[in-house]
Amino acid sequence: MNSVLERYLPPSAVIPCFDLIRTHRVHLKVVNERMTRHGDYRLQPDGSHQITVNATPNPYRFLITLIHEIAHLVAFESYGRRIKPHGREWKHTFQHLMLPFLRPEIFPTSLLPLLAKHFRNPKASSSTDAHLAIALKEFDPPSDQSILIELPQGTVFRLKNGRTFKKGQRKVKRFQCVEIGSGRLYLFQPNAEVEVVK
Known part of the structure; x- marks a missing residue:
């Protein structure tokens, strides 16, 4: 052990x-x-x-x-x-x-x-x-993931499950983001790990 x-x-x-x-x-x-x-x-x-x-x-x-x-x-x-x-x-x-x-x-x-x-x-x-x-x-190994709070508004990002979103405004503690495929709004934690879509 x-x-x-x-x-x-x-x-x-x-x-x-x-x-x-x-x-x-x-x-x-x-x-x-x-x-x-x-x-x-x-x-x-x-x-x-x-x-x-x-x-x-x-x-x-x-x-x-x-x-x-x-x-x-x-x-x-x-x-x-x-x-x-x-x-x-x-x-x-x-x-x-x-x-x-x-x-x-x-x-x-x-x-x-x-x-x-x-x-x-x-x-x-x-x-x-x-x-x-x-x-x-900071103590994780380097990765291609970004933290949502550090990205500018309007950034398009992808989750590990392949769904893509566009970062919107902060609503109290979370960020309101729109899913690209459906147009539906979702709230994300500021520290969500995402992959920026170039």
Whole structure:
């Protein structure tokens, strides 16, 4: 297990994460990247706990996702299965589990203030915190993907599923974009990763 964790986590986070996995008897599976989620927690029919986390070369994203999913397990065990998946019990548990990791031996100093702000009231996904998501992307390998907020209005872009859109105006927190094929309007997170159509 340690060798798997060493591939994906910041070095100083390996032992504390291994201890959490062992304490809570987690069966951890690292899976190919999924478009819709970074990780997943499931109570198996035999009573064991399975957590899946997307394989990513970004150790900070992997760590946040792993602790996010362990927080689901711990919150359900502490408060019962009737709680909301991302309700206050989960938020409190996530904050408590994440606190020992929020230090410069584990995270770059550029991320720590954003993480401190994020964990005052953690969201269901780090991807919905646009400032944190953009900062985390700095630690991804280079790609041909652009971040929507950085593109000028009127830019035509493509999603991984092949659909194309034209960037419109910002509406409160999200950008209103029109789908080229249908003319329908959709709202996008500012940190959505898209491919610019030349």
